[in-house]
Amino acid sequence: MPHEILLSAFADEAANSKTAIEQFSVLAALGLSHYSPRFVDVTGSGTVKHVTALDDLELQRLAALQTEYGLSVTSIGSRIGKVKLRDVADASHNKYVAPDEYLRTEVAATLRAARGLGAKMIRGFSFYHPQGDDPWKYVDEAVERLGPIVDLCAREGLVYGLEVEANLIGQNGRLLAALTERTGRPNMVCIFDGGNLSSQNMSWMQVYDEYRAMRDHIGWIHIKDYKVDPGLAWTGVVDEERLKNFVPADMGDSAHEAILRDFRTVLPTLTGRMRSLGAPGVFLELEPHLKGGGQFGGFSGPDGLGVAVRALCRLLDYTGIGYRLRTMDDIRAARGF
Secondary structure (H helix, E strand, O other): OOOEOEEEEEHHHOOOOOEHHHHHHHHHHOOOOEEEOOEEEOOOOOOOEEHHHOOHHHHHHHHHHHHHOOOEEOOEEOOOOOOEOOOOOOOOOOOEOOHHHHHHHHHHHHHHHHHHHOOOEEEEOOOEOOOOOOHHHHHHHHHHHHHHHHHHHHHOOOEEEEEOOOOOOOOOHHHHHHHHHHHOOOOEEEEEEOHHHHOOOOOHHHHHHHHHHHHHHEEEEEEOEEOOOOOOOOOOOOOHHHHHOEEOOOOOOOOHHHHHHHHHHHHHHHHHHHHHOOOOOOEEEEOOOOOOEOOOOEOOHHHHHHHHHHHHHHHHHHHOOEOOOOOHHHHHHHOOO
């Protein structure tokens, strides 16, 4: 089917305890076959680690569990690019890491996790510019830092997805498109996230315009929605108070219906490009934050993720985009029939 999308979710959104078994049980019960790892307790000991901090045995255990539960990795939910671009003091609490050191530490750890779990893609970001300054002034400097990271991904056969997010240089679709075009690497694509735009007090029309600005560079989409609170004045920076207003994809101000109708027209072309890069296709990945979100993660719970999956499926049915959840055929295959 030319207009078919792949469904995925950030697994840690699903689990109260963050154990791998709980995360995978929820995803499998909801019918998903793909996931992105982020924070996880692999052994059930109560110790939660970011996936890039897992040791070799923990990665092997996680890989075995994902096979047991019939799951494949969509992308590594990395933290790459969530550090300061420059070593300057500002109102933020983000740290600075020198480029060479960053390649040896955070980037290397992320590539190691991708190898261990069979990932084909890495989710990343575009660095923090000095708070309060114009992000456009820092696009070329960010490109200089992104280039070597994307090149290392290419050597591993990986796609680097640059996510749109508030407070970063790539905080809107126009900036993300500029970063991608100036970096000029075929294995670098954009990740659209409507909730990361509407939480900046953008109207649904503004969100749609930002989507259109980056549309031709999109590799996959995060599904997150946000209901704008007119009582919260926009200060130019997303604060924690704003991160309480996330809702399912059919209830917010992120223009998901209009975006999916348009995305359907370009889906065959983008699917072909992603497959040429080694990915199985184009994903819609749920990161709904229905019970809370923050700078480095979010939480929906088993019930919240279920609500989010059903809302997205209703939208896909309405906009005529095909998708697949697990069926009895999958159960038969798992039983060896």
